[in-house]
Amino acid sequence: MNDQQLAALSSFREKFLGFDIDAIDREADGMLTAGVTVRQFLDTCMPIMAEVGERFEKGEYYLPHLVMAGEMFKTASRKIKGSVQAGESGPAIAEIVLGTPMGDIHDLGKDIFGVLAEASGFAVYNLGVDVPPEAFIARLEETGAAFLGLSSLLTTTFGTIEQIVALLDKKGLRKNTQVMLGGGATEQSLVEKLGVDFQTRDAYEGISFIKRLTDGEMKGGSA
Ligand code: B12
Numbered sequence: 001m002n003d004q005q006l007a008a009l010s011s012f013r014e015k016f017l018g019f020d021i022d023a024i025d026r027e028a029d030g031m032l033t034a035g036v037t038v039r040q041f042l043d044t045c046m047p048i049m050a051e052v053g054e055r056f057e058k059g060e061y062y063l064p065h066l067v068m069a070g071e072m073f074k075t076a077s078r079k080i081k082g083s084v085q086a087g088e089s090g091p092a093i094a095e096i097v098l099g100t101p102m103g104d105i106h107d108l109g110k111d112i113f114g115v116l117a118e119a120s121g122f123a124v125y126n127l128g129v130d131v132p133p134e135a136f137i138a139r140l141e142e143t144g145a146a147f148l149g150l151s152s153l154l155t156t157t158f159g160t161i162e163q164i165v166a167l168l169d170k171k172g173l174r175k176n177t178q179v180m181l182g183g184g185a186t187e188q189s190l191v192e193k194l195g196v197d198f199q200t201r202d203a204y205e206g207i208s209f210i211k212r213l214t215d216g217e218m219k220g221g222s223a
Contacts, residue, residue: 009040009041012028012044028080032083045076052069081115085119092121092122095122095143096149097139099129099131100152102133105130106129107129110182113203114126117207122210151182153184161190165179178213182201182206
């Protein structure tokens with residue numbers, strides 16, 4: 001990281017932690033001018049979001065703090081995401097149905113993953129937030145997508161995720177669908193517990209997982 005990027009990120013961090021919501025747009029411009037990458041932006045934001053969450057849990061912050069943190073992240077990420085280079089045009093390498101399962105309205109990380117996946121040459125059907133299990137299944141059937149990406153920030157969505165996996169089984173779609181789980185509430189042990197194929201809290205790891213599988217397929221191998 002060069003000095004300009006470091007200075008832009010540190011100024012952004014200071015304004016963010018001070019909840020200086022009016023300054024964020026300007027800070028985002030500063031990051032763009034400095035050439036801050038999405039990866040650098042996320043590496044700076046994730047610990048801040050985690051700290052806001054921890055303080056909320058301890059009762060030091062309240063719901064408006066979560067709302068403001070979400071808004072500030074959205075304002076900045078909208079600009080930073082805009083700097084992501086579009087993927088090569090041509091047929092999509094693979095298709096991904098993506099969404100936040102029913103009961104959960106967090107979408108910041110999901111949308112970042114979606115943008116990075118598109119930029120990597122994948123077609124993304126982003127169904128939004130609070131998505132019922134049946135809607136995921138319907139879109140998979142309609143598109144024939146090989147990947148299902150679920151974003152979970154609330155542990156209360158785990159039951160819904162189990163329902164989605166059970167429905168995939170029932171409809172005979174499970175063996176042809178790679179179910180990917182991402183988001184702050186997830187951990188590795190859920191792969192076995194919920195019957196999914198992959199878990200991560202890092203959008204880039206998600207992209208690598210799909211690339212590994214699609215590369216294997218193209219070479220006629222398996223993952
Ligand atoms: C901002 C925020 C909000 C905002 C969300 C705004 C929005 N548009 O998303 C608002 C104010 C709406 C909100 C509401 C609530 N929140 Co909230 N929120 C947060 C906070 C502070 C940050 C979340 C975030 O955006 N992180 C940044 C993003 C970029 O990270 P990420 O989602 O993990 O994504 C990364 C990776 O995981 C990955 N990724 C994400 N999805 C996917 C999907 C795939 C397929 C892949 C491959 C990768 C991938 O890509 C990203 C980049 O690497 C967290 C604290 C935390 N530690 O996360 C609490 C937190 C998630 N919230 C929490 C709670 C309790 C709530 C509320 C219930 C509060 C309330 N009493 O009302 C409500 C729930 C409403 C609902 N029904 O969903 C708890 C959840 C506890 C739990 N484990 O269940 C947390 C952990 C705070 C805490 N410590 O208590 N919240």
